[in-house]
Amino acid sequence: MKTRLMLALLATWGSAHAASVTTYDIFVENGKRAGEQVVERGDDGLTRVKFIFKDNGRGPELTERIRYAPDGTMTEYEVKGASTFGATVDEHFALKDGTATWHSTTEKGRTQVAGTAMYVPLNSSFEVASAALGALAARPGGTLPLLPNGTLSQTKLDQLQVTRPDGKTQTVQLIATTGIGLSPNFAWATLDARPRLFGVIQPGQMALVEHGWEAAIKPMRDHQKLAEQKMLADLAARLQHPLDGLTVVRNARVFDSDKAVLTGPSDVYVLRGRITAVLPAGAPMRGVNHEIDATGKVLLPGLFDMHAHVTRWDGGLHLAAGVTSVRDMGNDNAQLQLMLDETARGNLLGPQIVPAGFLEGESPYSSNGGFVIKDLDEAKRAVDWYAEHGYPQLKIYNSFPKAILKDTVAYAHSRGMRVSGHIPAGLRAFEALDAGYDEIQHINQVMLNFLATPQTETRTLERFVLPSEKVATLDFDSPQVKQFIARLAKQQIVIDQTLATFAFLKQKDGDINEPFAPVADHMPPDVKRGFYVGTMKIPDEATLHRYEQSYTKMVQFVGMLYRAGVPLVAGTDELAGFTLQAELEMLVKAGLTPAQALQVATRNGARYTRTSHERGAIAAGKLADLVLIDGDPTRTIGDVRKVAAVITRGYLIYPREIDMALGIQPFVAQQPDLKTLPVPPGDSGSLSTARR
8 A cells, every 4th residue: 555655646746757667665674564765767867766764663764866977977966854863864966067066964065076976975765876886887897986085896796587476587686885884785786788776685684676576585685695604704714813722912911800900910821712821921831832912901801792783794893892792682583593603603703692582562663673573472482482592681672562571571581581671662661670671771761761651652763852852851869760770779770871872862963973083083984974974853052952961961870870889781782893982981971980881891791691601801711702902991991992902712803904904994003913932842731830
């Protein structure tokens, strides 16, 4: 019905100039239709696009007008509408007589253009990607200059014959493009002389495909996963350096995560992925095969990002930031199992993953990862699946049926799982605690406890707007607030506040998002450009001031929680790696010392993933998850960005190499050498001399 209505409207909208109309359907991973892109190519030379995608109670709605040059690049471009979180989109580009000009709510620019170049909008439909495919195919050498800056290139990875239910077939090709973002972008294109977009598969998330060709999604997804797997395995082989034999990290100042202090210089011995000894620096060494000189550096236990939604391509960013363990807080189950297997085999560059099972209820606002259920029996079957697949935790989401919440939590507890989540619509945080929650995700979900009513629709953008509007005037000394904090402390309810992520609440479009200001100049130009794009609709200075006050008070509230004895964890739900570093800075802004913030990201991470027996500390018998910092983050928390080397899963990893591979300017001037030491003939490799 929705598609027919949209097409009827389009017929009226473009009837005077329509030459052809192509409709693309968008599906989330569980097969639910969640949007469409309708492309009208007019006989007046203009292409008009309507794009809508809605998942999890939010999503963009865009209208575009495009005029193409004969070479397939754009000479005019206009997009209007709303972004995923409701920010106004109003962007224009024109290329005339060799001069390119552009302006939007975020930026404006002007430059001279000699020859061909493709403008990259800050917000767009997939039609822009389709245009780039055609323009690239016409370019000798397969590269295309980009505006405002950069170069796009493409590689053909595969081709596949697909079939429609009516028996019609066609052959499509899988293209990987690089030059935009921090990982390749994949698209399925036609085999025309000037290819155009046929489909886009984002495994574990969504699929876009020409209307009527839905049957092509599965074979395209399967082929793309295999193609990506080869690329990822090659990347892992190049950037993961196996540590064979006994290795010593010599003369390091070790962070004691239990006491939140630095120890004196120590030598840390690593063999087959585990720490075998931590000895005073300079103790006699025997049988050591390799040595890393850590003089003047700090050695941290591997950091935990306790709130991520892992993809196959962001693992390098985690490791480069010192994150060796990630708690995945909701994913497509099949895709996550694939990543767990690839990581275990060493074929995926990335941290170790601790999975949390995602459980949602059916509604028009549903998020569609994990299991989406209707009743208690389905909820129990989902819990059983997660328990049998080794998930230590369950995450409940916004549309979960409140009538079965308590019984579901009790059942998950009976299967040995911790339970956390958002607060289901119609409830407040104290009622989730009544139902048995062990943890709450996100600072806005905590603040809604004092602001929402049972009638508040927290599955829409209201869950972001209401805290932004009201926390500024919330009285933290009120009995309601004090009693709730006391209850959190008494029950030891964990708070996964994700402060750095929620800095978007007070970001004015055109200003840099605070967490990324320290790293922006290290980023590729197009990534840096994206840091200035606002997320929320902030119409005037008065609203901006109110939102800034609310966010400042949210940060203060987290400090109050910590001082009251409420356990915190460090999570992100944003750009991998870099956001975790910013989260630690936010914890310091909330009143924690740098050492206490590091303790939250190490000891607490292990404690609340139930991995303390092997992670979260530097001690004999633990996993060798080690992060070498060229600075002292216990004094200056920003030094946590100066990661010189990482050891995890039996590999030595240099963040400098990862950064350079991704087009990022490294954060350390040089990486420490791994020296190979001669082992005398007959030496058994024992540490008996060192232990005496």
